[in-house]
Amino acid sequence: MPAEYSVGVLGATGAVGREMLRSLQDRGFPVKSLRPLASSRSAGSKVEFDGQELTVLEAGPGSFEGLDIALFSAGGAASARFAPEAAAAGCVVVDNSSCWRQDPRVPLVIPEVNAGAVRRHKGIIANPNCSTIQMLVALKPIYDAVGIRRIVVSTYQAVSGTGQKGVEELSEQTRKLFRSEEIAPKVYPHRIAFNCLPHVDVFLENGYTKEEMKMVNETVKIFDDPNIKVSATCVRVPVFYGHSEAVWIETGRPIKPEAARELLMRAPGVLVQDDPASALYPLASEAAGREEVFVGRIRSDFSCENGLTMWVVADNLKKGAATNAVEIAELLVRAPGLLSVDWPAGPPVSA
Amino acid sequence: MPAEYSVGVLGATGAVGREMLRSLQDRGFPVKSLRPLASSRSAGSKVEFDGQELTVLEAGPGSFEGLDIALFSAGGAASARFAPEAAAAGCVVVDNSSCWRQDPRVPLVIPEVNAGAVRRHKGIIANPNCSTIQMLVALKPIYDAVGIRRIVVSTYQAVSGTGQKGVEELSEQTRKLFRSEEIAPKVYPHRIAFNCLPHVDVFLENGYTKEEMKMVNETVKIFDDPNIKVSATCVRVPVFYGHSEAVWIETGRPIKPEAARELLMRAPGVLVQDDPASALYPLASEAAGREEVFVGRIRSDFSCENGLTMWVVADNLKKGAATNAVEIAELLVRAPGLLSVDWPAGPPVSA
Numbered sequence: 015m016p017a018e019y020s021v022g023v024l025g026a027t028g029a030v031g032r033e034m035l036r037s038l039q040d041r042g043f044p045v046k047s048l049r050p051l052a053s054s055r056s057a058g059s060k061v062e063f064d065g066q067e068l069t070v071l072e073a074g075p076g077s078f079e080g081l082d083i084a085l086f087s088a089g090g091a092a093s094a095r096f097a098p099e100a101a102a103a104g105c106v107v108v109d110n111s112s113c114w115r116q117d118p119r120v121p122l123v124i125p126e127v128n129a130g131a132v133r134r135h136k137g138i139i140a141n142p143n144c145s146t147i148q149m150l151v152a153l154k155p156i157y158d159a160v161g162i163r164r165i166v167v168s169t170y171q172a173v174s175g176t177g178q179k180g181v182e183e184l185s186e187q188t189r190k191l192f193r194s195e196e197i198a199p200k201v202y203p204h205r206i207a208f209n210c211l212p213h214v215d216v217f218l219e220n221g222y223t224k225e226e227m228k229m230v231n232e233t234v235k236i237f238d239d240p241n242i243k244v245s246a247t248c249v250r251v252p253v254f255y256g257h258s259e260a261v262w263i264e265t266g267r268p269i270k271p272e273a274a275r276e277l278l279m280r281a282p283g284v285l286v287q288d289d290p291a292s293a294l295y296p297l298a299s300e301a302a303g304r305e306e307v308f309v310g311r312i313r314s315d316f317s318c319e320n321g322l323t324m325w326v327v328a329d330n331l332k333k334g335a336a337t338n339a340v341e342i343a344e345l346l347v348r349a350p351g352l353l354s355v356d357w358p359a360g361p362p363v364s365a
Numbered sequence: 366m367p368a369e370y371s372v373g374v375l376g377a378t379g380a381v382g383r384e385m386l387r388s389l390q391d392r393g394f395p396v397k398s399l400r401p402l403a404s405s406r407s408a409g410s411k412v413e414f415d416g417q418e419l420t421v422l423e424a425g426p427g428s429f430e431g432l433d434i435a436l437f438s439a440g441g442a443a444s445a446r447f448a449p450e451a452a453a454a455g456c457v458v459v460d461n462s463s464c465w466r467q468d469p470r471v472p473l474v475i476p477e478v479n480a481g482a483v484r485r486h487k488g489i490i491a492n493p494n495c496s497t498i499q500m501l502v503a504l505k506p507i508y509d510a511v512g513i514r515r516i517v518v519s520t521y522q523a524v525s526g527t528g529q530k531g532v533e534e535l536s537e538q539t540r541k542l543f544r545s546e547e548i549a550p551k552v553y554p555h556r557i558a559f560n561c562l563p564h565v566d567v568f569l570e571n572g573y574t575k576e577e578m579k580m581v582n583e584t585v586k587i588f589d590d591p592n593i594k595v596s597a598t599c600v601r602v603p604v605f606y607g608h609s610e611a612v613w614i615e616t617g618r619p620i621k622p623e624a625a626r627e628l629l630m631r632a633p634g635v636l637v638q639d640d641p642a643s644a645l646y647p648l649a650s651e652a653a654g655r656e657e658v659f660v661g662r663i664r665s666d667f668s669c670e671n672g673l674t675m676w677v678v679a680d681n682l683k684k685g686a687a688t689n690a691v692e693i694a695e696l697l698v699r700a701p702g703l704l705s706v707d708w709p710a711g712p713p714v715s716a
Binding site: 223252317 | 515516517519521535539540543554555556559560561562563564568571572573574594595596598600602603604605609611613622641642644646647648649650661662663664665666667668669672674676
């Protein structure tokens with residue numbers, strides 16, 4: 015009989031947490047027991063897993079005792095506090111917040127891109143930003159084949175990236191506009207219904223948002239390539255599920271669109287949809303609920319040497335968050351010894 | 366008493382045509398008489414101009430007799446047919462379709478960018494594509510100051526760019542989704558409600574859409590610079606009015622964001638909204654109904670030499686179409702002799 019594992023999910027009632035439960039189940043992760051955890055606000059509520067109704071427990075001292083793996087999606091503050099506690103209790107944490115991503119002790123992992131990095135973990139593994147994950151899954155085969163010097167990306171990000179409250183905000187504002195009722199933005203600084211906000215996460219001193227700089231810094235760390243250049247503009251759009259991205263790359267050596275398409279058709283986790291004549295290209299509406307990264311509109315960028323451009327779409331809650339976290343957990347249980355914890359203690363540090 | 370002019374509007378019942386009437390009125394264009402024209406389908410319907418209700422006439426032989434200027438927005442086929450007829454009748458045409466834009470006999474004009482080109486007209490002047498207009502109004506002061514070698518742009522285009530039917534499609538699909546009714550896309554090949562379609566205008570052999578190549582070719586013609594490189598990804602988003610654009614440029618000489626911001630604050634037709642700390646940046650929701658081009662999020666692009674990136678928004682029916690056309694008409698009546706016509710005859714030719 016194959017081994018089974020005790021799994022915790024912190025933030026089990028959130029948009030990503032619920033997807034984590036669904037993903038563990040749908041992908042057939044070998045779960046011996048499932049412990050849903052959340053803040054006191056959500057403790058006591060019920061979640062479903064594998065046909066059972068489970069009561070969500072409040073995260074606190076002792077919450078991680080006896081767990082082999084915990085998937086975290088409860089925000090940066092909860093991750094900063096509970097990840098070291100969980101690791102101290104011998105539980106490996108796969109954390110979806112941005113809190114540990116640049117910590118040099120913490121691998122930042124996309125299984126299709128840098129699965130090997132998981133071997134260096136000491137108890138905490140970080141799940142990259144949703145926008146970074148789908149971009150790098152699409153770019154990895156090209157990076158390996160001809161190198162990539164520079165990436166320019168603009169995003170079209172769904173409101174579910176902000177959690178359930180983003181979904182409710184778009185829904186409520188849309189209904190109100192159709193009834194000609196007044197709108198008071200709560201979740202976003204401006205109306206999101208029928209609008210595009212070039213503002214995802216907070217602004218930094220350099221004029222970029224934190225979300226945009228995540229795409230820069232996480233790409234460097236995941237490709238382990240300090241020379242790769244990235245510029246991003248991240249935009250929230252009135253879409254419920256599925257992030258889209260317009261991506262331009264400058265490769266190290268020339269590659270034709272046909273060759274890139276061939277590489278992507280064989281790439282793990284990628285589904286090529288690229289037949290413009292039949293109006294076939296990736297769409298958020300089609301990617302929603304799917305685990306793959308969809309790539310299309312692959313064409314030469316004639317405006318520079320070795321330029322290539324493409325359109326990349328994925329479900330931000332699945333491959334952009336929950337699926338990737340569960341895939342990391344799969345890496346952990348697939349190879350022997352990867353569930354051992356040796357966390358050096360201490361708070362998150364920046365690279 | 367200042368001169369007044371007989372003005373025709375072809376396509377007077379369309380989304381852009383109605384804006385043309387409004388713009389002529391709002392900007393106080395010296396109209397002696399206004400002749401609304403349309404295809405047989407819309408002939409007989411009523412439009413308002415300057416407090417009067419006017420009956421739309423069917424465009425046909427003789428429609429342009431006695432007119433000084435005609436603004437066209439009735440699609441490429443109507444423009445190809447009627448523009449030479451109008452010019453033959455001594456009427457200067459300002460055409461909003463793409464049909465004449467690359468014709469070497471036809472100036473392609475954005476008053477803030479290349480007003481002088483209007484002097485070379487022979488009877489037909491082309492209004493550029495909406496996405497091109499707002500981008501070049503924003504880039505012109507930087508182009509003049511330090512040169513621009515390359516532009517990368519991704520668009521977030523409103524459905525009103527497709528005309529009134531685009532507005533109705535988004536509205537109807539949104540309502541139906543909220544009632545859980547089934548959707549059958551009519552205007553776009555896929556659902557536009559809560560979705561992003563990387564498909565504006567038709568696809569060409571090179572993998573780009575016609576809209577994307579318009580941004581490339583019109584930029585070259587308007588800047589009169591065969592060396593400027595452009596790569597575009599054009600995307601339709603669920604927004605009613607106002608196109609947004611993420612624009613990256615590589616300048617000839619270095620320029621700091623502060624200097625670019627200063628230039629733009631003094632630039633005609635531009636309104637800088639750039640205070641991220643106060644969540645101030647251009648928004649389609651704010652630009653709708655306005656004539657300016659809004660620019661913000663001006664920052665260095667650290668991924669290349671002399672890189673700069675920004676966010677540009679404008680009302681696609683106003684500055685992107687009707688306002689620009691009326692501004693061209695204003696150039697024509699402001700300088701003596703510009704209303705004379707010397708059309709060499711013949712159908713549209715490509716450059």
